[in-house]
Amino acid sequence: MYSKIFLNIILILSLVIIQLSFIAGLPAGLNYLNLILVILIFILGLVNLNFAAWWTVGIGLLLDIFSFAPFGIYLFCLCLTIIIADFALTVFFTNRSLYSFLALVGLTTAVYEILLTAIGYLVWLISREGAGLILNQSFWLSKLSQMTLNLIAALIIFYFISFVSKRLRPVFLARH
Amino acid sequence: MQKTGTKKLAIFMAVIGLLIFLHITRVLIPVESFITGILRPLLSGFYSVSSSVRATYNEQTSKEDLFARIKQLESHANQLTVENAKLKMLEQENQILRQYLKFSAKSKQNYVLCNIISRGRIDNPVMQGIIIDRGAKDGLFPGLAVVSGQGIIIGKIIAVKNNIAEVYLITNQACKLAAVMQNQNKTSGIIQGELGLTVRMEFIPQTEKIKIGGLVVTSGLERGIPRGLVIGKVNQIIKESNELWQSAIIEPLVDFDELTIVSVLLP
Numbered sequence: 001m002y003s004k005i006f007l008n009i010i011l012i013l014s015l016v017i018i019q020l021s022f023i024a025g026l027p028a029g030l031n032y033l034n035l036i037l038v039i040l041i042f043i044l045g046l047v048n049l050n051f052a053a054w055w056t057v058g059i060g061l062l063l064d065i066f067s068f069a070p071f072g073i074y075l076f077c078l079c080l081t082i083i084i085a086d087f088a089l090t091v092f093f094t095n096r097s098l099y100s101f102l103a104l105v106g107l108t109t110a111v112y113e114i115l116l117t118a119i120g121y122l123v124w125l126i127s128r129e130g131a132g133l134i135l136n137q138s139f140w141l142s143k144l145s146q147m148t149l150n151l152i153a154a155l156i157i158f159y160f161i162s163f164v165s166k167r168l169r170p171v172f173l174a175r176h
Numbered sequence: 177m178q179k180t181g182t183k184k185l186a187i188f189m190a191v192i193g194l195l196i197f198l199h200i201t202r203v204l205i206p207v208e209s210f211i212t213g214i215l216r217p218l219l220s221g222f223y224s225v226s227s228s229v230r231a232t233y234n235e236q237t238s239k240e241d242l243f244a245r246i247k248q249l250e251s252h253a254n255q256l257t258v259e260n261a262k263l264k265m266l267e268q269e270n271q272i273l274r275q276y277l278k279f280s281a282k283s284k285q286n287y288v289l290c291n292i293i294s295r296g297r298i299d300n301p302v303m304q305g306i307i308i309d310r311g312a313k314d315g316l317f318p319g320l321a322v323v324s325g326q327g328i329i330i331g332k333i334i335a336v337k338n339n340i341a342e343v344y345l346i347t348n349q350a351c352k353l354a355a356v357m358q359n360q361n362k363t364s365g366i367i368q369g370e371l372g373l374t375v376r377m378e379f380i381p382q383t384e385k386i387k388i389g390g391l392v393v394t395s396g397l398e399r400g401i402p403r404g405l406v407i408g409k410v411n412q413i414i415k416e417s418n419e420l421w422q423s424a425i426i427e428p429l430v431d432f433d434e435l436t437i438v439s440v441l442l443p
Contacts, residue, residue, distance in 0.1 A: 049184060071196060
């Protein structure tokens with residue numbers, strides 16, 4: 001029990017460190033990848049909401065600790081995104097196919113980005129500190145790049161999981 | 177089934193609410209400090225790896241321009257050697273004059289060396305900023321100048337936490353600095369980042385004569401930012417007869433992509 005909790009804490013810390021320090025510094029637009037969101041969607045799809053919720057709280061808390069945005073923004077946005085993803089998973093994407101995961105990653109990326117941008121803008125409207133929302137070409141390009149990279153990451157992770165485990169392989173019922 | 181889902185959702189939201197409450201009441205601050213403190217070396221290590229990947233990538237993509245750049249740098253180095261010789265003479269002269277005038281030797285600027293641990297923001301990677309591994313505990317506060325190894329200003333501190341600080345690079349649209357040109361009239365203006373790539377110097381009177389290639393430095397009019405820190409060189413002059421002011425595009429002298437260690441100048 002405790003070893004499992006410890007292992008999960010280590011994995012959460014590793015994921016946050018990779019996202020904040022490694023991915024953020026990558027060249028050629030690779031820094032737009034939101035690996036955290038993609039991993040959370042796979043956890044939600046492969047395990048359950050309970051497990052994904054604890055991961056979300058852990059990751060959100062760490063992101064808020066290292067962020068200079070008002071505390072709780074990441075926690076709130078990530079949690080709301082996961083709740084919406086869970087709803088979509090139980091209502092619309094009931095099978096665990098590649099297309100389901102891609103659609104889910106696409107949907108959650110859009111939801112997460114809209115939430116973060118909207119809340120960030122609201123905070124700026126109140127505080128008037130830092131840079132406000134600049135909807136220029138580079139903003140839209142960065143969002144498009146993020147969507148593309150997240151989908152590519154989801155594709156790679158899906159095939160990787162299919163290769164190492166049987167959880168995502170299609171099940172055929174044979175008639176005897 | 178639906179009841180269980182609502183219950184889970186309520187627990188989920190309660191945990192988030194509790195964490196935010198604990199942060200607001202500052203109960204969580206020691207935990208946050210502990211986590212940032214313990215993870216700083218790891219973050220800095222990962223950033224170094226990422227930075228070397230970026231440097232290799234940039235090196236590969238810019239190889240074509242390398243020869244032209246070498247020639248340009250050679251001629252620049254020659255100019256600098258001559259300039260350096262002149263400055264050394266001036267320094268010696270200055271030292272003698274100071275002794276004569278019984279000036280106390282100016283103490284060297286205090287600074288704090290910092291590792292960069294992250295770039296941009298996860299919600300806005302376009303944001304031209306860095307996060308450094310020193311914070312309020314090390315005496316940092318918003319408004320202090322951040323310089324590269326060569327002493328060129330790269331940005332200023334915007335926000336601090338106990339163990340980390342956020343720096344806006346000079347190319348960030350939200351970063352403004354009081355600057356002065358090193359020309360005869362010491363033209364002053366305000367520099368502001370533009371599109372995350374260059375810097376624009378605004379509010380230069382139309383009557384001022386500015387030259388392309390002229391050096392722009394900090395004016396020292398802001399608290400926490402000393403005078404004379406190099407910002408960049410004038411790359412383009414934008415002058416329109418119907419405007420009250422003219423502006424100049426300043427090219428920063430530092431490649432922000434290659435930075436892994438920076439210094440914060442303390443007052």
